[in-house]
Amino acid sequence: MNSIKLVKKMLLSIVVPVYNEEDNVEKFYEEVIKAIQTIDMDYEIIFVDDGSKDATPLMLSRLTQLDEHVRALILARNFGHQLAITCGMDHAQGDAVITMDGDLQHPPMMIPDLVKKWQEGYEVVQTIRLATDDANLLKRMTSKWYYKIINAISQVDIVPGGSDFRLIDRKVLETFMLFREHDRFIRGMMGDIGYKRTMIQFVAPPRYAGKSKFSPRKMLRFALDGITAYSTMPLRASLYVGLLSGLLSVLLIIHVLYCKLVGTAAPGWATTMIVVSLVGGLQLIFLGIIGEYIGRIFEEVKRRPLYWIRAELGHHRK
The missing domain is CATH 3.90.550.10 (Spore Coat Polysaccharide Biosynthesis Protein SpsA; Chain A)
Structure with missing residues (x-):
C-alpha cells in the first residue's frame, strides 16, 4: 500500500x-x-x-x-x-x-x-x-x-x-x-x-x-530618527559652519584692528551685539544637534529591551 x-x-x-x-x-x-x-x-x-x-x-x-x-x-x-x-x-x-x-x-x-x-x-x-x-x-x-x-x-x-x-x-x-x-x-x-x-x-x-x-510631534520625531540613524552629515555640517564662523571672526578682528589703527573706530555696540547673537545662536544649534546624537547613544548603551x-x-x- x-x-x-x-x-x-x-x-x-x-x-x-x-x-x-x-x-x-x-x-x-x-x-x-x-x-x-x-x-x-x-x-x-x-x-x-x-x-x-x-x-x-x-x-x-x-x-x-x-x-x-x-x-x-x-x-x-x-x-x-x-x-x-x-x-x-x-x-x-x-x-x-x-x-x-x-x-x-x-x-x-x-x-x-x-x-x-x-x-x-x-x-x-x-x-x-x-x-x-x-x-x-x-x-x-x-x-x-x-x-x-x-x-x-x-x-x-x-x-x-x-x-x-x-x-x-x-x-x-x-x-x-x-x-x-x-x-x-x-x-x-x-x-x-x-x-x-x-x-x-x-x-x-x-x-x-x-x-x-x-x-506633528510624532512625525518630527520619526523624521529625526531617520536622519540621525543613517547620516552624520548634521555633525559634519556643524564643523563646516563652525570653521566658516571662525574664519569670519578672524576677518572681523582684522577689520576692527585696521579701523583702530587709522582712527576710524566707532563705539561698535551694534556690531558687537550682532556678532555675539549670531555666534551664540549657532553654538546653541550645534549643541542641540550634538545632543540628539548623544541622547541616542545614551538610550542604546542602557541595553533595555x-x-x-x-x-x-x-x-x-x-
Missing part, C-alpha cells in the same frame, strides 16, 4: 500594529480575509496593540476567539509604531511576512499582488505610495522634501513614497532581527539590508474611520 505524503502549505504572516483603532479592526480583518482567500497559503494575522486606551484590545481578544489564525500581542504601554512593527516581526513564523497598517490605508486587496511577486523570486516587495487621498498639501510637500533631504545626506537609498507596507522573505526577516537599535527607521533599515527587491505602486485611500495617530508584552492572545502556531 502506497503512503500518501502530505505537503505542508507555505505560511504567510501578516503583522498589523494598531493604536486606538477600535473602529477599524473588524473591517480590516474582514478585508484581509477576503484577500487571503485568493491565495493558496496558510496564514496568521498578528495584531500588535501599541498600548491602546480604547476598546481595541477587547476587539482583538474577540477576533482571536473567533479565528485560530489570529494572534494579538498586547504591549504594556505605547512604544511607538516602529517598535510595534518590530514586535510583530519578531513573533512572525511565516515563510513570508507582510507588514501593514490597520486603518485600511494600506489596501488589503494588494496582498495577492505582493505574494505573487514573492513567488516570482523577489525577497523584498516594497510598496510605493504615489498619493494619499486625504493628505493635505503641507503633508505632501513635507514628505516630498524630507525624502529629498535624507537621500542627499545619507548613503542609504530610500525611495520617496516608500511605506511600511511591504512583504519580506523569511531570510530577510532573520537578517532584520539582528538589528536591535531602539530608535528605528525601518524604511531605512530595509533599504540598507539588501536582497532582491521589487516595487509596487499604489494610491492610499482615506482612513476607514478615526483620525491619524501621527501627530525594545518592548515588553503584557498579554499574548490566540494560538501560537507550530
Whole structure:
C-alpha cells in the first residue's frame, strides 16, 4: 500500500500594529480575509496593540476567539509604531511576512499582488505610495522634501513614497532581527539590508474611520530618527559652519584692528551685539544637534529591551 505524503502549505504572516483603532479592526480583518482567500497559503494575522486606551484590545481578544489564525500581542504601554512593527516581526513564523497598517490605508486587496511577486523570486516587495487621498498639501510637500533631504545626506537609498507596507522573505526577516537599535527607521533599515527587491505602486485611500495617530510631534520625531540613524552629515555640517564662523571672526578682528589703527573706530555696540547673537545662536544649534546624537547613544548603551508584552492572545502556531 502506497503512503500518501502530505505537503505542508507555505505560511504567510501578516503583522498589523494598531493604536486606538477600535473602529477599524473588524473591517480590516474582514478585508484581509477576503484577500487571503485568493491565495493558496496558510496564514496568521498578528495584531500588535501599541498600548491602546480604547476598546481595541477587547476587539482583538474577540477576533482571536473567533479565528485560530489570529494572534494579538498586547504591549504594556505605547512604544511607538516602529517598535510595534518590530514586535510583530519578531513573533512572525511565516515563510513570508507582510507588514501593514490597520486603518485600511494600506489596501488589503494588494496582498495577492505582493505574494505573487514573492513567488516570482523577489525577497523584498516594497510598496510605493504615489498619493494619499486625504493628505493635505503641507503633508505632501513635507514628505516630498524630507525624502529629498535624507537621500542627499545619507548613503542609504530610500525611495520617496516608500511605506511600511511591504512583504519580506523569511531570510530577510532573520537578517532584520539582528538589528536591535531602539530608535528605528525601518524604511531605512530595509533599504540598507539588501536582497532582491521589487516595487509596487499604489494610491492610499482615506482612513476607514478615526483620525491619524501621527501627530506633528510624532512625525518630527520619526523624521529625526531617520536622519540621525543613517547620516552624520548634521555633525559634519556643524564643523563646516563652525570653521566658516571662525574664519569670519578672524576677518572681523582684522577689520576692527585696521579701523583702530587709522582712527576710524566707532563705539561698535551694534556690531558687537550682532556678532555675539549670531555666534551664540549657532553654538546653541550645534549643541542641540550634538545632543540628539548623544541622547541616542545614551538610550542604546542602557541595553533595555525594545518592548515588553503584557498579554499574548490566540494560538501560537507550530
